[in-house]
Amino acid sequence: MNISMDNQTAKNGGQSDILLEQVRLVFASVPFSATFIPIVSVLLSILLWDTVGHEAILGWLSAIMLVSLFRWWQYWRFQAAQPLPEDTERWWRQALLGAALSGLSWGASGLLLFAPESMPDQLFLTFLLVGVIAAAVTTLSALFPAIMFFLLVTILPITWSFFSLGTNLGTVLAGLFLFFMLLMLKTAYRLNSILAETLTMRHDKVMAEATIHHQALYDELTDLPNRRMLFDHLGQEVARSFRHGYLGAILFLDLDNFKNVNDSLGHALGDKLLKAVAQRLSQRLRQEDIAARLGGDEFVILLSEIGKDSSQASVRAQRVASEIQQLFLEPYRIDGHTLYVSASIGIVLFPLDESDPGDLLQRADVAMYRAKEDGRDRFRFFQPAMQKALDTRLTIEKGLRKALETDQLELYYQPQVKADGNIYGAEALVRWQHPERGLISPVEFIAIAEETGLIYRLGDWVLNAACEHIRQLSAVCPLVVSVNISPKQFREPDFVNRVRDLIVAHRIDPKLLHLEITESTVLDNIEQTIERMEAIKSLGVSFAIDDFGTGHSSLAYLKRLPIETLKIDRSFVSDIVDDPNDAVLVETIIVMAKHLGLRTIAEGVETREVLAFLEEKGCHNFQGYLFSRPVPFQALMDMGGSLLPDEMPAVKLVQRVV
Numbered sequence: 001m002n003i004s005m006d007n008q009t010a011k012n013g014g015q016s017d018i019l020l021e022q023v024r025l026v027f028a029s030v031p032f033s034a035t036f037i038p039i040v041s042v043l044l045s046i047l048l049w050d051t052v053g054h055e056a057i058l059g060w061l062s063a064i065m066l067v068s069l070f071r072w073w074q075y076w077r078f079q080a081a082q083p084l085p086e087d088t089e090r091w092w093r094q095a096l097l098g099a100a101l102s103g104l105s106w107g108a109s110g111l112l113l114f115a116p117e118s119m120p121d122q123l124f125l126t127f128l129l130v131g132v133i134a135a136a137v138t139t140l141s142a143l144f145p146a147i148m149f150f151l152l153v154t155i156l157p158i159t160w161s162f163f164s165l166g167t168n169l170g171t172v173l174a175g176l177f178l179f180f181m182l183l184m185l186k187t188a189y190r191l192n193s194i195l196a197e198t199l200t201m202r203h204d205k206v207m208a209e210a211t212i213h214h215q216a217l218y219d220e221l222t223d224l225p226n227r228r229m230l231f232d233h234l235g236q237e238v239a240r241s242f243r244h245g246y247l248g249a250i251l252f253l254d255l256d257n258f259k260n261v262n263d264s265l266g267h268a269l270g271d272k273l274l275k276a277v278a279q280r281l282s283q284r285l286r287q288e289d290i291a292a293r294l295g296g297d298e299f300v301i302l303l304s305e306i307g308k309d310s311s312q313a314s315v316r317a318q319r320v321a322s323e324i325q326q327l328f329l330e331p332y333r334i335d336g337h338t339l340y341v342s343a344s345i346g347i348v349l350f351p352l353d354e355s356d357p358g359d360l361l362q363r364a365d366v367a368m369y370r371a372k373e374d375g376r377d378r379f380r381f382f383q384p385a386m387q388k389a390l391d392t393r394l395t396i397e398k399g400l401r402k403a404l405e406t407d408q409l410e411l412y413y414q415p416q417v418k419a420d421g422n423i424y425g426a427e428a429l430v431r432w433q434h435p436e437r438g439l440i441s442p443v444e445f446i447a448i449a450e451e452t453g454l455i456y457r458l459g460d461w462v463l464n465a466a467c468e469h470i471r472q473l474s475a476v477c478p479l480v481v482s483v484n485i486s487p488k489q490f491r492e493p494d495f496v497n498r499v500r501d502l503i504v505a506h507r508i509d510p511k512l513l514h515l516e517i518t519e520s521t522v523l524d525n526i527e528q529t530i531e532r533m534e535a536i537k538s539l540g541v542s543f544a545i546d547d548f549g550t551g552h553s554s555l556a557y558l559k560r561l562p563i564e565t566l567k568i569d570r571s572f573v574s575d576i577v578d579d580p581n582d583a584v585l586v587e588t589i590i591v592m593a594k595h596l597g598l599r600t601i602a603e604g605v606e607t608r609e610v611l612a613f614l615e616e617k618g619c620h621n622f623q624g625y626l627f628s629r630p631v632p633f634q635a636l637m638d639m640g641g642s643l644l645p646d647e648m649p650a651v652k653l654v655q656r657v658v
């Protein structure tokens, strides 16, 4: 069943499902009535043999037999056909025809077998007809037109016969028959309504169950199998491949730059693109392969039995991956837009070891990431070396969770120095005090925290700890503390409120809190970013763009951002003396910042030469090993706002509070 069909179709489909059930009920009664009717008809004929003309009896009996045979024949055809909802109308007409013929033959008895001069025979006939009518009401009421026609054609002739007797009794009986007909019609109508209601309820329940089942196993947007169904199939496929000695493969596919489509053209169009991709993928697969959607722009293709050994399987998997890439060569045309989309694919073969579906998907995911790192629009096989990286990642993820719970994180601070030699601020840099490994650099775990979502808790911890430190510092020497905010953390809906709450809770001067965001955070969604930055700025907090120069910033948006500082990336700063390109770039950034009314700070200042160059070009804020490495908070407090002159040979540092 396809749950994506529109409501009207579903409704019409539902109605014909119910009507077919009603037709089925009518046919289900045929064996009983088409057996019972010939028997009673013969009995009636015997009873009336002496009073009614033999030709009439035999003629009527033949009609009854023919009709019964016809109804049996209809019944067998119906059973053999196993009709579908689309055949409903045809079988509805057949059911009506059977009921009409049966009604007509019984109606004929009211004229042909009516013995005007024999009251007992009239009673026999009446008695039998009433019985037949009562039986018909129970069996034919499922279809109201059928029972209505049956009642009219069976009752009216005998009513007429009684009426034609011209006696008072005859007229009374005719009246009674008419009354009986109305009563039966009403009963049939009620029965029909109850039946239709019951069938509708049953149908709705079945449909609801089918929908729930479908939703549980299929992706709503693309109607492809979802993660759960993929896991089930993959589990079965792994077991089957083990048994039969075959290899299969998983292709983990992620669209390149899909986010840009969503951001620039809207989610509705993004959804249409995903649907179109799903359609192309499923059209190209073999019957036995499965394309599933894991969520977002991630698809998985499960190829079963593609080789007896890994080299054969690799070649085939590679061929399918190339074919899939070919699929993307043709642009997608959606709502007047021509979209060029590519995909990065990670491939893993199975079963090469005891891995379960979860492990396999994770490996394919890792290989897909490698394809992205290597430049996108390509495929990569999973390699054992990637497994090592994956294991490390998992260990870090697990450890970091524990670190957050058991307070193993610590904030270090790296002083930020003015051209005149004063420390005016410090950047908070998180460190992980691992019980076995010692101090771990954020380079090792921030990216993993981002990927796994742990960054929310980690970022919040950092912000809270930094605010607490600002408060403590305020008593000794108020420094502006810069806190790195990851893109995910910045996007958190409650982020602005959280910043406000922390400022209030720690009773700090918001001017002492400075947030560093990266170009990627800004580019992610410029409008939303600006709105959010404005809200935070209105609290009194300022912003810097960190690692400036590594992203794809444009002047156009830089002008609109409510920032105060550009932080020139270390990679350019460290090479300015040797690399003329970097020197030009850094100089350009400084000039541009000046024009925009922004401050610049150079990070990674390690030598006096670099410092001299920067000063000459007009950069007046510095951070780097030349001044100080990041130090624990207590050490920053001990510095009391200045570095000892012998630790800082290039510039004179005196304690001065900003």
Ligand code: C2E
Pocket (backbone or CB within 6 Å): 414, 428, 429, 430, 441, 442, 443, 446, 459, 462, 484, 485, 486, 516, 546, 547, 570, 603, 604, 605, 606, 623, 624, 625, 626, 630
């Ligand atoms: P970042 O924000 O660009 O921080 C500057 C990094 O450069 C720091 O590395 C710092 O120790 C290093 N650095 C500063 N001066 C020098 C120098 O003269 N020479 C050299 N070679 N390096 C220098 P760290 O502490 O390892 O942090 C690395 C990155 O991790 C940070 O880069 C930042 O992106 C991220 N990070 C650190 N703490 C946090 C945090 O609390 N939250 C978030 N989201 N990211 C953080």
Ligand code: MG
Pocket (backbone or CB within 6 Å): 427, 484, 516, 546
């Ligand atoms: Mg930073």
Ligand code: MG
Pocket (backbone or CB within 6 Å): 546, 547, 567, 569, 570, 603
């Ligand atoms: Mg930086």
